[in-house]
Amino acid sequence: MTEISATLLRWGTPRIFDSTVGAPFGALQRTLYRSGVEKIEETYVEEEAALEGALRTAAARSAVVCVAATDADGAGWAARLDVLRGLMAKVSRKRLTLSAKTDTLLPGGTETVVDPEGAIPLFLLPFSLPHSSRPTLLIITPGGEAVLEHLRQEIEKQIQKVFGPQAASRWVGICGVAPGDVLQWVGENLAKTAVEVKSFPAIAGVDLLFRSRDPLLLNTAMAALEARWGPSCYSWEGETLEEVVGRLLLEKQKWLAIAESCTGGRIAARITRIPGSSRYFDSASITYSNRSKETLLGVPSPLLQEKGAVSAEVAHAMAEGIRQRQGVDLGLSVTGIAGPGGGTEQKPVGLVYIALSDGRQTTVDRFLFRGDRETIQAEAAQRALDRLRRHLIGTGDH
Secondary structure, eight states, rough: OOEEEEEEEEEEEOOOOOSSSSSSSSSHHOOOOHEEEEEEOOOOOOOGGGGGHHHHHHHHHHHHHEESSSSSSEEEEEOOOOOOOOHHHHHHTTEEOOOOOSSSSSTOOOOOEOTTTTEEEEEEEEEEEEESSEEEEEEEEEEEEHHHHHHHHHHHHHHHHHOOOOOEEEEEEEEEEEEHHHHHHHHHHTTTOOEEEEEEETTEEEEEEESSSOHHHHHHHHHHHHHHHGEEEEEESSSSSHHHHHHHHHHHHHHEEEEETTTTTTTHHHTTTTGGGGGGEEEEEEEESSSHHHHHHHOOHHHHHHHSSSHHHHHHHHHHHHHHHHHSSEEEEEEOOOSSSSSSSSOOOEEEEEEEEEOOOOOOOOOOOOOOOHHHHHHHHHHHHHHHHOOOOHHOOO
8 A cells, every 4th residue: 555645735815723613624634534645734825926836845745735725615716727727737747638528628637526515626636747656646626625525535536546445444533522531442442453543633522543454353443432432423434523413413304493602603603514504404593692692582581680691591591492483393502601701710711501402301511611712612512513413313421
């Protein structure tokens, strides 16, 4: 098997880590690691004039080079299309020929796949550099990383085609348990096996990449992991938590509405970044003030005055209120103190209540998160989605 390295070039203004996403490693990175990539470097290129040099440098040192815009939605992709087609031809040293599939000029050997969600193209171009024995694969889109995420199966197939079969792999997302406990278990149970395990930081948990040249051995490791950590493992194939929740809502034919306070819309943003979420997601209310909790959700004013907005009782009323007023199957609510101010000895910064109402019962969970405001909001959103997932799979574990 060929050891593969990759470079991810982001064209545009650098963006800070987006806490609406479930982990600092996006779907593209997970796809690359699962496909056999051993190392990923990430670079921002702000100016068009610097893009060619960055692309040549990346191709010289990495077997796989991915290029995407920093725009989350790929806005303005048409203006970038001609630039990227020209650069692909220069770097690969292949002539531009008319593609019958796209009716545009592309370097010979380019495979084109169109994102079904936005009609933005993805170009896959294998080639060889002069005086190099290894193949190079360009994975380029004028759109944002969402295009690469939607078409990750095509990327996996192309990597297998260009570099040959790689080790069997599984990417497991774990939420709601201490990463140290999971890693200790991995060390005690899998360290002496022929299963390679890599860990990656994740919000409110840990991501694990398992690889083995023996698929049966890999399946045995997965069975052991499921037996020990099953309910906490939300993904076995690299899906994000919001993808898993969306699939479960569809399978169960349930409609969801959300009432968010301290998370400020982060949960809804994550759910709606998944194509087709309108088939199971009804609405979200950002009820940040007491007034909005009263008028939009029907939370009683005396309850707010007696218990305070950050309380189990108010979280309970918020979840029931959003479910009843929207006429949906499930109501999810979050209220808490994200900081840095506003905390007290009785209600410190990081205190969050998450409630879920299904029409039969309403449950409330209490959490105390640590970190800055962004971290607390991100963890609260992740745990809220995980609470919903656990309800949908029928486990009461929190």
